[in-house]
Amino acid sequence: MKTPLRVVFLGTGAGSLTDRMGLAILLMVGQEYLLVDAGYGANVQLVRAGIDLCRVKVILVTHHHIDHCGGLPSIFHDLKAHGCLEPITIYVPPEAEEPVKTLIRLFGPRIPPPHMIEVVEAGQRVEVGAYKASFMEAVHPLQTLSPEISVAGLRILYSSDTAPYPEFKSRAKGADLCIHEATLPDHMAELSSRFGHSTVSQAIKTCKDSRRTALVHLTTLSESQLASLATGENIIVPQDLDELLVSSPRSSF
Numbered sequence: 001m002k003t004p005l006r007v008v009f010l011g012t013g014a015g016s017l018t019d020r021m022g023l024a025i026l027l028m029v030g031q032e033y034l035l036v037d038a039g040y041g042a043n044v045q046l047v048r049a050g051i052d053l054c055r056v057k058v059i060l061v062t063h064h065h066i067d068h069c070g071g072l073p074s075i076f077h078d079l080k081a082h083g084c085l086e087p088i089t090i091y092v093p094p095e096a097e098e099p100v101k102t103l104i105r106l107f108g109p110r111i112p113p114p115h116m117i118e119v120v121e122a123g124q125r126v127e128v129g130a131y132k133a134s135f136m137e138a139v140h141p142l143q144t145l146s147p148e149i150s151v152a153g154l155r156i157l158y159s160s161d162t163a164p165y166p167e168f169k170s171r172a173k174g175a176d177l178c179i180h181e182a183t184l185p186d187h188m189a190e191l192s193s194r195f196g197h198s199t200v201s202q203a204i205k206t207c208k209d210s211r212r213t214a215l216v217h218l219t220t221l222s223e224s225q226l227a228s229l230a231t232g233e234n235i236i237v238p239q240d241l242d243e244l245l246v247s248s249p250r251s252s253f
């Protein structure tokens with residue numbers, strides 16, 4: 001049996017419109033960890049989840065909005081405090097390179113752990129240990145990447161912040177897990193599109209052909225619609241610190 005993928009939803013919120021932490025999702029296969037986004041509070045959530053910080057060596061940052069990368073300085077402080085001195089690699093889209101560097105320089109420790117920032121673009125593929133990632137160009141005011149991650153024979157898609165777009169929906173077909181933002185309720189579709197986000201129904205429709213859908217980047221507005229939505233095994237609304245075990249062809253909490 002292949003090693004299952006453990007997914008920890010460290011933070012599932014959007015901006016300041018919720019009491020959830022900023023976006024941060026940790027993927028773990030055996031002892032290989034991959035942190036996807038690092039929104040505010042990510043360092044606290046890693047500790048609460050009982051994660052060995054020294055194993056966090058690779059971070060994918062999808063864009064430089066604060067709820068997706070604002071936790072980086074605190075993560076660096078905690079890594080240093082725990083004596084984690086192995087190099088960290090942070091993958092970012094081109095427009096996020098300077099903001100992320102500045103964020104770490106201004107608010108991270110005076111002498112941060114060794115790290116390098118690697119720029120990746122839509123269409124590019126990278127391989128990090130057991131993980132292979134490729135990237136799509138999301139539809140958002142800031143340059144944003146939607147990663148597709150392959151590991152342990154599984155395929156995981158993460159929309160990051162985006163309005164619906166055909167390439168992502170096409171790639172979601174047959175995915176073992178489709179993690180999609182659901183920032184606003186359906187009656188705010190026009191506003192959602194204007195700011196490069198998806199409504200609850202748009203997110204579900206985009207991921208409908210995947211094996212399982214997880215809705216994140218939630219606000220109190222979208223949560224009000226989700227409260228009356230019939231979720232189940234195939235559509236889940238994780239809370240912060242919820243964990244999901246993903247194996248093929250079926251998954252379970």
